[in-house]
Amino acid sequence: MKPNSIRDMQQALVERFGEDFEIPLSDEAADRLSCLAGHRVHRDFLDRAVDPELLRVLCACAMSAPSKSDLQQRDIVIIQDPDLRRRIGALMPQYPWVLTAPAMVIFCLNGRRLPQIAEWRGKPFPNDHCDLLFNAVGDAAIALAWFQASVDMAGLGGCPVSEIRNHAELISEWLELPEKVAPYAGFCLGWPSENGHITPRLPLSVNVHTDRFADGHARQDIEAYDCRREALQPARRQRDPDVWGNAEAYGWSEDKARQYAVPLRTAFGAYLRRQKFDLT
């Protein structure tokens, strides 16, 4: 255990949220939680393989995560075939870590197993509707989160790759995903070659409420967050300056507004329907 775990956790949280926290925890608990509070993204890796047994342990940890009604509606596909990895990487050359990370897995939502079980047990399944998708997305996301935490705690590093949903049709074909199974996100991992950094997040005043949802002050709080974040980690470049020019004050909200000012994954709903998810 590190000697200053409470101070470490306070430092991580002040960097993350720009506000102070008391940490009413033992040193040992603070040491554990500082892994979660201090989460960092890693996309650059040492030239060192991830032991297949370690990858199996990490998958087991992911599958130990909570699951809606214990339905376990998520799957992991380990990408081992170098040719398959190359093809996936070639779809998204803007993310070179998809090719260079020592290991890659893809998390899938699985709305197939539950109706399968119903059939095997001779039961009707009157639940082929939006809830099936909703639960399976949640289950896949929770498993991915548990995987990320396990990766971090094992001393490895990694990053989710939701870009694979921009190519859902091809990925489904290559991974031979059957009906009612769809990719949630990829995940690239390895032994990190850099420290990474803490991503500053919205102050809790914006997204933690008491008793009632209240975001009347969100706009001014987000403007302050934009400034804090830019001061800590200035954007390397402005997005689409040919369309939007160079903003004098460029922050998180300007960047996200520009990112989503063009249509993205507009065909994803149609893809889910083709995978036989009923969204009614």
Place this chain on the structure above:
Amino acid sequence: MKPNSIRDMQQALVERFGEDFEIPLSDEAADRLSCLAGHRVHRDFLDRAVDPELLRVLCACAMSAPSKSDLQQRDIVIIQDPDLRRRIGALMPQYPWVLTAPAMVIFCLNGRRLPQIAEWRGKPFPNDHCDLLFNAVGDAAIALAWFQASVDMAGLGGCPVSEIRNHAELISEWLELPEKVAPYAGFCLGWPSENGHITPRLPLSVNVHTDRFADGHARQDIEAYDCRREALQPARRQRDPDVWGNAEAYGWSEDKARQYAVPLRTAFGAYLRRQKFDLT
């Protein structure tokens, strides 16, 4: 750090998955990961309050979790008002911990902030479609997972309460959720009064694949899992015996098939549409 952390983790995983794992990790890393691998649900709590500052720290940890494209499309509503808590508890008397847990929060998906930001920054938002919901569900689920891990690591215990989605309309009204915000799940927490137990999970042969999704052997693997799980933790009672009788071999798959043999949350898609989520 506990002296036998690798052995502890091996024991948790063999109980969880019914198979052996080598743990190619340091003692220190194994100690951290055993919290995730050994995750237990807790629904019975000591009569001891959760310090509000500790709850704030746990919310901060949850909001430190990964988020799709850093969009942060999730919110937490802390349920503090005793009357509000009583009303929520009265909706689901079959889950008494909703009333008795020392603290409760509700995780929400937020598809509102992104179009809000677009408006504030004078940008178009051509992304009001299924992807907005999908991303926000994932973000809410990831934050809930990170919260659960933080609760566990702090020495507290808790459980998600997705039943609140069975009452999405009322919960939305009571929490004053605006358009494009919806509940993902509640979470009850406190200082646990019992050890809890490890929930056995499907063997990795069912849901961890290599290169290609392949579940041809799932039926027999699930039958073996049913037996293993029943031997470890026999079902206390069979579900709906008046409809389905008393099965001689009653396991996970029979239980889940019975649970979903009746229509559940069939109106949830309509609710999401009323909250102005576009599912096309």
